[in-house]
Amino acid sequence: MEIRSRTEDASMNATVCRAVIIDDETWIREGLSEHINWEMLGIDLVQVFQDGLEAIRYMEDHPVDILLSDIRMPNMTGLELVARLREMENDKRLLSNTKVIFLSGYGDFKYAQEALRLGAVDYLLKPSDVEEIEVALQKAKMICTKEAVQPDKPALEPKVSEEPSSYLIKKALQMMAARFTEDLHLHQIAEELFVTSNYLSRLFRQETGKSFSDYLSHLRIEKACELLGSSTLKIYQIGEAVGYPNPRYFSEWFQKQMGMSPGDYRSRRA
Template sequence: MSMVNKTILVVDDEPRTRQGIKQTLEQWAAGRYTVETAENGVEARERLLTERVNLLITDVRMPVVSGLDLIRSLAGAQRKPVVIVISGYAEFTYVQQALQLGAFNYLLKPLDKAELLQVAEEALKHEEEEQRREKMVKLADRKLLEIDPDEPVMGEAVREALAYVAGHMSEPLTMAEVAARLHLNASYFSVLFKEQTGVPFSEYVTRLRLQRAKELLVKSRLSIGEIGESIGYRTDKYFIRVFKEHEGISPSRYRQQITGNADNTQ
């Protein structure tokens, strides 16, 4: 994920501290990030409600709305910034409360520039990982998540079928072939599989293939054709058609929407 256009918001009621942090971060960022400031918690809270902030650096003690109040106000936010709190040695109990509320790290006054930059970089990497995890959760197929091979209802034959399919996705995988490998009648296997998994065999294979495709579209730079071939579709044209039928958009468009990167590989 690109680190361009990320926003850092610095909140401190001391102008000298606030501007010093802003200047240090801007020199380090060299245009990679936008560094903004707020002189109190009230202003910061309003901005957090209307603007996308990736990293919040806030003094822990401020009049009216403290850093702790600011962190608490983020509780119901859909997309929370990662938070670094600033405090003096005498305020460490506030730091402990901030960490309990989900702050990523803290900095003690007087601030050390090298430490500030190191912690800021770690926090931004953490925020990036959190976004990536959130996106991967959104990729998950709910139907597939409901299928648990360890459930008591799952018989040995279906467990073996699930394991075989997972390990041979790049192959044709017909129901007749899998049933034969399990020494079962195809019709009987079809009924058994649907009873125990809740989905027909062919639908399960398609869902699993598309789940894997979505993961590869996000995590890899493989071309659309390479991804399709790796999950059992012999032509990229057929893969694109199946993907569109189930997801409503093409694989390349899906990749662009999730990652924010244009894809020129089909």
């Protein structure tokens, strides 16, 4: 289903965000198309699809900045779609880094956890108010605009003095960046890399200047701060999303890392 864009000219301004909707329920697709004030948001809604497979075929040839998608759909789920997009972005087959907002009727937080691991801007449960969806879209647009002004901004991995030269450590860092939301331990990474925990621990500190646990904690605190400042997730959900399912432990850990509670941090960022 093609939507008339506010800006039909192919040479549109680089900061204009293009969006698509994906949902297998017709009434939801029509409702999102008609009731969200796209013009006020300054977002061009260019296409609406009923499944992820249709969308990926379109996005291979048409850059899209914002994706508003259901999770459970025929042919290709929303999570499978975004995983595919990330692969294509890493392979430089897609020039844009699509910002994803999931709108799902499924309350199982494992869906949200996987969505956040894939870099989703927000995860909203149906039914969501139009205002709530528009707030998420505004956040996505702000990120798009910032990236247009400051391209190639470093991702979540913290800076180290030198790039690790060891293949093992490069691989370990990749695995940590992809799985830091899980209950992750050094011995798991060591086993998958076919080395001993002691050897990996020593090499990790030697090449990064940090211990495994410190590096993992840094990844998690960056993501927790990002979610507290930009998402509508509850604090306990953010704790689960970064690997701390115990709400009290998450709050104590965050207080120790940042010198304030998660609630105080969110209030200051509001």
